[in-house]
Amino acid sequence: MTSEKTMRAVRVHTLTGPAGLRVDAIPEPVAGAGEVLIDVRAAGVNFPDLLLANGKYQFKPDPPFVPGGEAAGVVRAVGAGVTHLAPGDRVATTMIHGGFAETVAVPAQTVVDIGETPFEVAAATLxxxxxxxxxxVDRAALKAGETLLVLGAAGGVGTAAVEIGKLLGARVIAAASTDEKVAFCRERGADAVINYTREDLKERIKALTEGNGADVIYDPVGGALAEPALRGIAWQGRYLVIGFAAGDIPKIPLNLVLLKGCQIVGVFWGSFVMRDPQRNHEHGRQLFAWIADGKLRPHVDGVIPFDRAPEALERLARRDVKGKIVLVP
Structure with a gap:
């Protein structure tokens, strides 16, 4: 539902990437039953936003539409049936798209209290x-003492994997594409690093694990890195398929899975959120508790106003982001 009031929002008008974005005045939403109306203070920018803007995401809304998969702000109003949130609460939320707007109306079950976490940090977290x-936790059942290899480790999900892997007690090997990025990964807590543009990925994994391989591989990149990474997996390891930032979906020789006795495990977080919102909400509460305790430090690489949203997506396309970029109205 919408009101007669208007708000500013970044919209995709043509599926041509960053060039297709512009800021418009559109009707403001209202909170329906079971929903929460949030005045957005910051919105996280993620790789799916770039895919949406190019018409390459698995979900393809028709232009014009508002991208943006996460936002943080202040609750303005709650709809009928919402009892655990109230106007004035500081919160964060996720959605398929719609976050690059001054106000959002979202299902209450997607909203997490952020306490005193700064809005820019909260928008870079969920x-x-x-x-x-x-x-x-859910898909790999990573255990303390196991070795976790993270591909694309300087990006948004990669940085999260390095930090959470360390919190869970794993030995973390961070793999990235430049010396600057691997240095950043060391700053985030990685125990060892690999620059896969100038080092043989499979051989370096073996050298860093005394030939045993990595127990869990976290892969948001895909493309040409997938097969050499899988060849470096440990016996009965778990290979997590997060996404395909390289642009190419790899074709894996299944004999490797047999020989390694390993698992290839799909991680479709968006579907998980819809199927088990309570479990996802528990994860959100734990994340903000860790941030409050100083155990997690989500890295904000830039805070950019809505008017410069194309710049944020251009930086993502160039893989010129460490951690996350955040847009502010």
Whole structure:
């Protein structure tokens, strides 16, 4: 539902990537039954936003539409049936799209209290860190003492995997594409690093694990890295398929799975949120508790106003982001 009031929002008008974005005045939403109306203070920018803007995401809304998968702000109003939230609460939320707007109306079950976490940090947390919590805890059952290899480790979900892997007691090997990025991964807590543009990925994994391989591989990249990474997996390891930032969906020789006795495990966080919102909400509460305790430090690489949203997506396309970029109205 919408009101007669208008708000500013970033919208995709043509499926041409960053060039297709512009800021419009559109009707403001209202909170329906079971929903919460949030005045957005910051919105996280994620790789799916770039895919949406190019018409390459698995969900393809028709233009014009508002991208943005996560936002943080202040509750303005709650709809009928919502009892655990109230106007004035500081919160964060996730959605398929719609976050790059001054106000959003979302299902109450997607909203998490952020306490005193700064809005820019909260907007850089839920999508990437909750994806990673689901991946490492629910899908991989990562155990203390195991070795976790993270591909694309300087990006949004990669940084989250490095930090959460360490919190769960794993030995973390961070793999990234430049010396600057692997240095950033060390700053985030990685025990060892691999620059896969100039080092042989499979051989470095073996060297860093005394030939045993990585127990869990976290792969948001896909493409040409997938097969050499899988060849470096440990006996009965778990290979987590997070996404395909490289653009190519790899074709894996299944004999490797047989020989390694390993599992290839899909991580579709968006579907998990819809199927088990309570579990996802538990993950969100844990994440913000860790942030409050100083155990997690989501990295905000830039805070950019709505008017410069194309710049944020251009930086994502160039893989020129460490951690997350955040948009502010």
């Amino acid at each position: 999508l990437t860190y909750a994806t990673t919590m689901h991946a490492l």
